[in-house]
Amino acid sequence: MQYDLKVLTSRQEIGSMLLDAASADEATRQAQQQGCVVLSVKRGSPLDTVSFKYRRSGFPLVLFSQELLSLLDAGLNLMESMETLREKEHRPDAHRVLDQVMNALYEGFPLSVALEQAQGKFPPLYIALVRSSEQTGDLAEALARYVDYQSQVDSVRKKIISSSIYPVLLILVGGMVVLFLMLYVVPKFSGIYENTQADLPWMSQWLLAWGRLLHTHAIEVFGGIAGLSVLIGYGLTRAAVRRRLIGWIWRIPAFGERLRIYQLARFFRTLGMLLRGGIPVVTALEMVDGLLQPALRERLQLARQDISEGMPISTVMESRGLTTPVAVRMLRVGERSGQMGVMMERIGNFYDDEIARWVDWFTRLFEPILMTGIGLLVGIIVILMYMPIFELAGSIQ
Numbered sequence: 001m002q003y004d005l006k007v008l009t010s011r012q013e014i015g016s017m018l019l020d021a022a023s024a025d026e027a028t029r030q031a032q033q034q035g036c037v038v039l040s041v042k043r044g045s046p047l048d049t050v051s052f053k054y055r056r057s058g059f060p061l062v063l064f065s066q067e068l069l070s071l072l073d074a075g076l077n078l079m080e081s082m083e084t085l086r087e088k089e090h091r092p093d094a095h096r097v098l099d100q101v102m103n104a105l106y107e108g109f110p111l112s113v114a115l116e117q118a119q120g121k122f123p124p125l126y127i128a129l130v131r132s133s134e135q136t137g138d139l140a141e142a143l144a145r146y147v148d149y150q151s152q153v154d155s156v157r158k159k160i161i162s163s164s165i166y167p168v169l170l171i172l173v174g175g176m177v178v179l180f181l182m183l184y185v186v187p188k189f190s191g192i193y194e195n196t197q198a199d200l201p202w203m204s205q206w207l208l209a210w211g212r213l214l215h216t217h218a219i220e221v222f223g224g225i226a227g228l229s230v231l232i233g234y235g236l237t238r239a240a241v242r243r244r245l246i247g248w249i250w251r252i253p254a255f256g257e258r259l260r261i262y263q264l265a266r267f268f269r270t271l272g273m274l275l276r277g278g279i280p281v282v283t284a285l286e287m288v289d290g291l292l293q294p295a296l297r298e299r300l301q302l303a304r305q306d307i308s309e310g311m312p313i314s315t316v317m318e319s320r321g322l323t324t325p326v327a328v329r330m331l332r333v334g335e336r337s338g339q340m341g342v343m344m345e346r347i348g349n350f351y352d353d354e355i356a357r358w359v360d361w362f363t364r365l366f367e368p369i370l371m372t373g374i375g376l377l378v379g380i381i382v383i384l385m386y387m388p389i390f391e392l393a394g395s396i397q
Helices: 024-033 046-056 061-073 078-088 092-106 111-116 124-136 139-196 202-216 218-236 239-251 253-276 281-287 294-308 313-319 325-337 340-396
Strands: 002-008 014-020 037-043
Touching: 002 024, 014 024, 024 037, 024 124, 061 078, 061 139, 078 092, 092 111, 111 124, 124 139, 124 253, 124 281, 139 202, 139 253, 139 340, 202 218, 202 340, 218 239, 239 253, 253 281, 253 294, 253 340, 281 294, 294 313, 313 325, 325 340
Parallel strands: none
Antiparallel strands: 002 014, 002 037
């Protein structure tokens, strides 16, 4: 759900921002984490959702982090690095963001505060990581950690997207072929058979009847398909519809468990990055609760309360259903060695590899099944169209 907030920034300026949150209270909390005072909150429209996503994607955060890291490693100080990045930036939106950051740095603010004042261009996780590195003096290490984290997350996401492109194309092309046969070819055969007064098999009669019906109401058919597509697209922009759809998918045994593992992998990877950055575990848990779906989020809130009372992390995560057998053992090792952040990142790596292997296996299995199904459907339509011709040829012989 998108929320439109009117806020008072830390520079005592009134502005507005759009945030993606499960409730108005969560949107208010996100704005407060960025150092803003919330004046009003209202729901955003679907058009606001699209424009906000576009604006947020306008600043290349990963590229900025990589270039800043390279300049710092080359021996430039922070101000020199930021000035260099601003001078080389030609995109108006990104240049404007860097101007805001540089102005705050010139005024003597630390980098984390300067990033907070950039009107939501930098996520709270990123700002928290930078703020923690300012206390330890290892900004370059924090940037390297974030770049590695984002690269791993993007690699899994790209793997899933690239694996879904071919099946989607198959479905679209197969659907277009079936529509062409039913709307154009089958009605042509229907007219031929009507003129011959032949006694057709009942399955051919059924197919030809459907072909005539679709051909007669072609405009209504295309209008219905277009309307259904628009309705589905609009429904997917609604948070309630997405939550219900995800809830249905989670009930599918094979997919539900994989989605759970995918979310836990991202959760542990992010939490490990924050812990390695020096952020306290309770604070880090509060910052990453938005990565989980509502059912797991409720468990995480209970787990955070237990951990704040002094219970071991591995015990709490296991009791609240936020781990797997492998993750529990690795968490126990992390508690004994005192490297919980490193171990959580290894848990994320382990399950990212497992998800990638499962996606590869599923696409290798699903693609031939899908091709076979489309081929059978098209073949059945063609056979039913030509079956009367075959029978007529047999009777002539």
